[in-house]
Amino acid sequence: DSGVTQTPKHLITATGQRVTLRCSPRSGDLSVYWYQQSLDQGLQFLIQYYNGEERAKGNILERFSAQQFPDLHSELNLSSLELGDSALYFCASSVSTRTGAHYGYTFGSGTRLTVV
Amino acid sequence: GQQLNQSPQSMFIQEGEDVSMNCTSSSIFNTWLWYKQDPGEGPVLLIALYKAGELTSNGRLTAQFGITRKDSFLNISASIPSDVGIYFCAGQMRGSTLGRLYFGRGTQLTVWP
Numbered sequence: 001d002s003g004v005t006q007t008p009k010h011l012i013t014a015t016g017q018r019v020t021l022r023c024s025p026r027s028g029d030l031s032v033y034w035y036q037q038s039l040d041q042g043l044q045f046l047i048q049y050y051n052g053e054e055r056a057k058g059n060i061l062e063r064f065s066a067q068q069f070p071d072l073h074s075e076l077n078l079s080s081l082e083l084g085d086s087a088l089y090f091c092a093s094s095v096s097t098r099t100g101a102h103y104g105y106t107f108g109s110g111t112r113l114t115v116v
Numbered sequence: 117g118q119q120l121n122q123s124p125q126s127m128f129i130q131e132g133e134d135v136s137m138n139c140t141s142s143s144i145f146n147t148w149l150w151y152k153q154d155p156g157e158g159p160v161l162l163i164a165l166y167k168a169g170e171l172t173s174n175g176r177l178t179a180q181f182g183i184t185r186k187d188s189f190l191n192i193s194a195s196i197p198s199d200v201g202i203y204f205c206a207g208q209m210r211g212s213t214l215g216r217l218y219f220g221r222g223t224q225l226t227v228w229p
Contacts, residue, residue, distance in 0.1 A: 002158065031215050042221035043159070043204065056216050090158050094215055104149045104206075105217060107158030 003027065006091050006108035014116055018079040021111045025072055025093030031055070032074040033105060034066055037088040049074055081115045088112050122205050122220025129195055130228050137223045138189040139205030147208040148181050148188035149217065154201045162203075163190070185210070195227050 003026035013019055025032050034046040045058030049068035060066075063081075068074040078085060092105035122139045129135060139148070147166055151159035163174050165181035165188060172179055178191045188207070192199055205220040 002160070004158075033216070043219045045216070045219075048216055050215070092158075104151075104161045104164055105159075107151075107160070109158050110156075112156075 002106050002108060004091060004093050004106050004108035006089075006111050008111060009109065010112050010114075012114045012116060013081060015081055015083060017081050017115075018077065019081065019113065021076040021078070021089050021091075021113075023074045023076070023091030023093075023108060025074070025091075026106050029093035029095055029106070030072065031094045032068055032072070033092045033094070034060075034074070034076050035090045035092065037090060037110075038086075041087075043090070046076070078113070083115050086113055086115045120205055120207060120218050120220040122223060124223055125221070126224040126226070128226045128228065131196060133195055135192040135195055135199070135225060136189060137203060137205075138187060139207075139220045140187040141207060141218070142186070144185045144210040145188075145207035146185070146210045147217075148179070149206045150177075150179050150188070150190045151204040151206060152201050153204065153222070159202075159204055192225075195225075197227050197229055200225055200227050 005024040007022045030051045032049045035043045046060040047066050048056040052068050063079050066076045088110045090107050090110045092107045094105050120139050120141050149164050150162045152162050153159040163172050163179040168185050170181040176193045202222040202224050204222045206217040
């Protein structure tokens, strides 16, 4: 158990639908990151939150949105789903970004989204 | 955006062989990290490097932070079947205070018994 909890583990839904993926970061971590990993693809950065505020955006589609709540858990909302959105979605957390050294991300075990 | 060039893309080796993979960037990094991802799981941190020239080991794994601060490599000695997985390099750019890491595209390692 990495300490980062993602739910649900698997999700199957139809095209056009909307889903919400949930992430609870490791205790004490203020930053949450979302990544998409398609088959045979690397980790595509979607978005970063730090202590409730959006800090960086990657290749996130307009149909996707995210937020981080006061208790630091985060949700990734995917709407108007297409077949190509089928992928593994990972959440990761890290300690405060204010320090110089980076101790790495701790990843959750992912949510496998299948759009049919 | 910043791209990390990781090579090779895949490796097929026999148990007992040594493995080497590397990662290069066009920008200077102040932190290099190596992750391993098992099938269906999230990446797990293997080694973290913080200084140019630093050489760090974790069991059969050894990683180095390049002198130019634009590259890093990972070696696995005497590979075993459980080394199978995808290995990712990741780095934090110099001057970044946002905490974002940039990832390579990964090296898929297959080990034949």
